[in-house]
Amino acid sequence: MNSEDKVSMTTDTGCDDVVLDVEGLRMRYGTTDVLREVTFRARHGEVLALLGPNGAGKTTTIEILEGFRMRSAGRVRVLGTDPARGDEAWRARVGVVLQSWRDHGKWRVRELLAHFGRYYVPYATEAVPRPWGADELLAAVGLSAQAGDKVKTLSGGQRRRLDVAIGLVGRPELLFLDEPTAGLDPRARHEFHDLVHGLAAEHLTTILLTTHDLAEADRLADRIMILSGGRIVADGTAADLARRTDATDEVSWTREGRRFTHTTGESTRFVRELFARHGEAIGDLAVRRASLEDTYLALVREPGSGNGLPTPAAAHGERTTEVAR
Template sequence: MVKIKDGLVLDVEGLRMRYGATDVLHDVTFQARPGEVLALLGPNGAGKTTTIEVLEGFRARSAGRVEVLGEDPARADESWRARVGVVLQSWRDHGKWRVRELLAHLGSCYTGYTEPWDADELVAAVGLTAQANQKIRTLSGGQRRRLDVAIGIVGRPELLFLDEPTVGFDPEARREFHGLVRALGDTTVLLTTHDLHEAESLADRIVVLDGGRIIADGTADELAKLIVGEDEVRWTHDGRRFTRSTTESTRFAFDLFREHGDEITELEVRRSSLEDTYIALVRRAEETSR
């Protein structure tokens, strides 16, 4: 097994992809460390899918350096692939397979490369014990997505790719899935999603792509500092409800209490969200490129 260099599970520098005369990725550079959940965000056509396919070893890059788990995925062998898990948006249905027997079969494929999960332990880990002997085609959407994750982690991967993992989920199923991802422990996760609340909930760090370029890289709080957004302050005074947008919400709230004291009730501050920051970053990048 190749050891990762400098404690980096992903080390991407100057990644470039060209189709004909068109560059779809320009000097993409980022890293990820063990156990980190990294969200890759961007509008349609930003280059997310191409980036992921290069990292997974499914697409050859035009230029740049890419190391995944210490190896170049373009030249990696089966022992490297056994260390990587992939959960796509959808899988080809496995027909008449039952949950436990499919996971047992897939686990056997990792023998000699890694120490796969025991099928019963894995079924329990993803919350499908009651469905262990159920045919896959009879599972609900949320249960099927749990199985998708089980398929992705059956070989105990060091790195897991999650592509739009909760598309079509209801709120309860989404919340359960987020809990499952958080329970993966030391596994590094690269998540692509259009759900900004999901990114904010799960990701330790966020990389934003637009037009094939990285326009931001950092925690949600760090990205928020790149854009001076306005918070919304709401309060009640003399039975009337007031709203004020300001970049100095803490100072504004303090001044309110200093002036009116206990006359102020129902005070709340809505701070700029990741969604606000993301929209502002993409708009700024588009304006700059014009």
């Protein structure tokens, strides 16, 4: 998103910087606890990724925060309000991008955005003018060329951009994104990532996203929360979570015609010592850092393997292996 495509979207933070305040959240269906003691906070401008296997409770958590589902117990405040009691003025401050929807196929793109935008006019303030102008918003999501097209003629990727635009039309202070880049090609995905970074950094929009794309979560999120068995089993940056699980890097190299690999939690130190010992005899050096996927798999049990609590990290003792050639 280019600077000329952006508009001022200053958020009225008031005296309290906390946007999401969740403590002891529980959700029970019959005798089954879907969510158990879920607790976390988020502030203006934070991007949070909520990860977890299917059935972990992600959708239930999001629906409670959006005000679409009543919780069984716990304290929840979203923009200072209990979402179960949120009025229209509160809803005007929240944006939701669902995985997909297929209504309004006969509308033209600009007309549809302008139509939705009119609902936000009564909730405009000096700090947050609403709605976001249709043409500016189309430029921000890369749909200017399709402004006059009917929604039903858009490609899957273009429709996904429109979904995002509809979620943004009210200039939300808090944006929920459910699998936001599903169906986008690599270029569109990259542009969407830029849009998310701009919303958070320049407009202080708080963003909570769910995704199964761990690389995307690593790229977008300031914090990553992993939900498993109805509980938050990890909350922190990708680096924080990697340290928690003792995830290791893999170093590979060749020497005297032989290839070696070594796993270590201190790859920089190991490489320095390797060159001090063997110097120019070392070739084809490569370091594969521990990924968010490694960390995620260490923290979440496979479906059906137990109660969903974090798996104790495997003992990652340093070891060197010669690889057969």
